[in-house]
Amino acid sequence: MRCGTMGVAILSGTLESLQSTKPSGEPAPSKWETHTPGTTTPRGDDATSLLPSRFLACVNREERIRALQKTFLSLGPLGSLVEVSAGKNVEAVQQADVILLCCKPQHARIILNESGMPEALEGKLLISILAGVTITQLKSFVNPTTRVVRAMPNTPCKIREGMTVVSTIPSSLEASRDQAIIFTIFSSIGRCTFLDEKHFDACTALSGSGPAFVCVFLEAMVDGGVMMGLPRAEALELAAQSLQGAARMALQPGAHPAQIKDAVTTPGGCTIAGLLTLEDGRVRSTIARTIQAATERASQLGQSMN
Numbered sequence: 001m002r003c004g005t006m007g008v009a010i011l012s013g014t015l016e017s018l019q020s021t022k023p024s025g026e027p028a029p030s031k032w033e034t035h036t037p038g039t040t041t042p043r044g045d046d047a048t049s050l051l052p053s054r055f056l057a058c059v060n061r062e063e064r065i066r067a068l069q070k071t072f073l074s075l076g077p078l079g080s081l082v083e084v085s086a087g088k089n090v091e092a093v094q095q096a097d098v099i100l101l102c103c104k105p106q107h108a109r110i111i112l113n114e115s116g117m118p119e120a121l122e123g124k125l126l127i128s129i130l131a132g133v134t135i136t137q138l139k140s141f142v143n144p145t146t147r148v149v150r151a152m153p154n155t156p157c158k159i160r161e162g163m164t165v166v167s168t169i170p171s172s173l174e175a176s177r178d179q180a181i182i183f184t185i186f187s188s189i190g191r192c193t194f195l196d197e198k199h200f201d202a203c204t205a206l207s208g209s210g211p212a213f214v215c216v217f218l219e220a221m222v223d224g225g226v227m228m229g230l231p232r233a234e235a236l237e238l239a240a241q242s243l244q245g246a247a248r249m250a251l252q253p254g255a256h257p258a259q260i261k262d263a264v265t266t267p268g269g270c271t272i273a274g275l276l277t278l279e280d281g282r283v284r285s286t287i288a289r290t291i292q293a294a295t296e297r298a299s300q301l302g303q304s305m306n
């Protein structure tokens with residue numbers, strides 16, 4: 001894996017999940033040896049043991065190594081399962097069976113074109129989280145035996161509240177096993193769902209970029225509370241927990257955001273006064289257009305590969 005913001009988020013969440021299954025700090029017995037957030041070596045077929053237990057995190061700059069080691073060790077004893085290296089991508093991939101590609105879209109060509117990389121990737125599962133870079137583009141850099149899958153996670157993976165969309169895997173001898181590996185990794189750090197690749201730019205905008213959009217709304221709510229005299233720390237707690245609570249209600253089976261909103265809105269009360277102000281600001285179309293703009297931009301990001 002290339003271990004930047006998302007690499008750290010995925011790996012931190014995965015380590016937490018391993019830790020919580022084995023609070024003693026000992027790694028749970030695993031059928032997989034893992035390198036990096038997601039580069040795993042199978043040791044058996046037990047679907048209950050698909051979570052990685054050894055990790056190789058690859059970065060570009062030597063000076064990042066110490067900082068990353070510190071980050072992972074701060075998560076607990078399982079942090080020592082992570083081996084961080086710089087400039088050793090091919091060596092890491094040679095040792096792995098599952099590789100998670102987490103670099104910027106424009107760096108993928110350089111990394112996948114490294115001498116020995118296509119050979120190192122032969123027969124292995126390559127999971128790309130790159131925005132806008134298609135499976136067809138990625139396949140053009142690797143040999144036909146490399147199985148390429150796209151995933152779109154988001155930063156809350158770091159606290160195991162992530163949302164990851166995975167591209168549907170065409171049927172093959174390895175398909176169900178690959179699907180089980182990917183689902184096990186990403187569902188251990190949040191929710192995981194499979195969708196056709198044609199939806200990926202929209203998913204990138206909605207859940208990949210979503211935490212940033214939500215945080216603008218959150219900041220604005222906090223500012224409103226501060227404007228009305230609330231201390232900032234308490235305003236943040238009130239706003240963030242309200243967002244979390246409403247979001248969790250919306251995820252309940254059969255729930256609908258409009259019903260949740262209507263239940264809050266007392267006739268003649270203060271909620272409807274606030275809601276009408278929101279509507280005056282064209283908040284719905286602004287937010288929906290935000291997703292549209294981000295989707296359109298996501299579709300252009302793969303062009304830096306060409």
Ligand SMILES: NC(=O)C1=CN([C@@H]2O[C@H](COP(=O)(O)OP(=O)(O)OC[C@H]3O[C@@H](n4cnc5c(N)ncnc54)[C@H](OP(=O)(O)O)[C@@H]3O)[C@@H](O)[C@H]2O)C=CC1
Nearest residue numbers: 002003004005006059060061064102103104105130131208
């Ligand atoms: N940020 C987000 O919320 C999300 C991002 N994504 C996608 O994830 C990908 C990564 O994003 P993000 O984590 O934010 O980016 P970062 O810039 O934080 O991380 C990129 C990582 O790639 C490493 N890298 C660059 N070149 C090389 C190389 N030649 N060999 C090895 N490692 C290399 C960098 O190393 P070094 O640390 O040494 O610089 C860094 O660790 C992007 O493609 C993005 O589209 C997807 C979903 C959400």
Ligand SMILES: O=C(O)[C@@H]1CCC=N1
Nearest residue numbers: 131204205208209301
């Ligand atoms: O802004 C970006 O391009 C990346 C993809 C999704 C979130 N961050």
